Amino acid sequence: xxxxxxxxSNKVTEKGKDVELRCDPISGHxxxxxxxxxxxxxxxxxxxxxxxxxxDKSGLPSDRFSAERTGGSVSTLTIQRTQQEDSAVYLCAxxxxxxxxxxxxxxxxxxxLVL
Amino acid sequence: xxxxxxxxxHVSVSEGALVLLRCxxxxxVPPYLFWYVQYPNQGLQLLLKYTTGATLVKGINGFEAxxxxxxxxxxxxxxxxxxxxxxxxxxxxxxEAAGNKLTxxxxxxxxxxx
Numbered sequence: 001x002x003x004x005x006x007x008x009s010n011k012v013t014e015k016g017k018d019v020e021l022r023c024d025p026i027s028g029h030x031x032x033x034x035x036x037x038x039x040x041x042x043x044x045x046x047x048x049x050x051x052x053x054x055x056d057k058s059g060l061p062s063d064r065f066s067a068e069r070t071g072g073s074v075s076t077l078t079i080q081r082t083q084q085e086d087s088a089v090y091l092c093a094x095x096x097x098x099x100x101x102x103x104x105x106x107x108x109x110x111x112x113l114v115l
Numbered sequence: 116x117x118x119x120x121x122x123x124x125h126v127s128v129s130e131g132a133l134v135l136l137r138c139x140x141x142x143x144v145p146p147y148l149f150w151y152v153q154y155p156n157q158g159l160q161l162l163l164k165y166t167t168g169a170t171l172v173k174g175i176n177g178f179e180a181x182x183x184x185x186x187x188x189x190x191x192x193x194x195x196x197x198x199x200x201x202x203x204x205x206x207x208x209x210x211e212a213a214g215n216k217l218t219x220x221x222x223x224x225x226x227x228x229x
């Protein structure tokens with residue numbers, strides 16, 4: 001079946017502009033995660049959705065970052081007033097259930113460059 | 116709090132040689148441990164994971180890892196490297212106390228020499 005898809009694959013924007021990144025999880029997966037991967041670094045957790053529960057936003061680096069998940073499926077990560085330090089690959093993952101041992105399946109990522 | 120340390124950001128091995136990637140974790144509760152591989156311009160793919168039970172875990176592509184609680188380690192090995200193993204490898208830990216989130220190490224990039 002189809003895996004996690006993300007769009008756009010690449011995004012170049014100017015400092016101060018807003019950007020929206022989209023994630024389509026695997027059909028039927030109830031949990032959805034966003035991570036950020038800066039150049040040469042590991043992944044940083046940003047936000048986590050599980051079903052209809054309130055999202056875990058503990059990893060969002062500032063109030064410029066927000067995310068929503070509509071209808072328990074597609075998610076959009078929005079970065080307002082982008083800064084150069086926001087340049088990174090943004091990865092989305094989904095898992096069948098919420099669970100500490102659940103495998104997370106990752107999308108190919110959106111590469112964001114802020115000029 | 117949980118954390119993961121991967122020793123060596125870059126590892127170079129000859130084709131056919133042993134691959135050993137080191138991972139040490141810190142967790143105040145029993146951890147669940149994962150190894151993911153990332154090929155160029157692709158997302159992460161699960162290699163293997165330790166949840167409970169047998170401490171030697173076998174994964175895809177001939178990789179295996181051993182959970183050693185006393186050493187807080189989860190090193191990844193493959194007896195014989197193949198050119199297709201060139202990629203970046205990430206060790207990660209999750210725990211219920213941390214809200215099931217994955218905490219990743221900094222990654223180890225593997226170069227395979229012919």
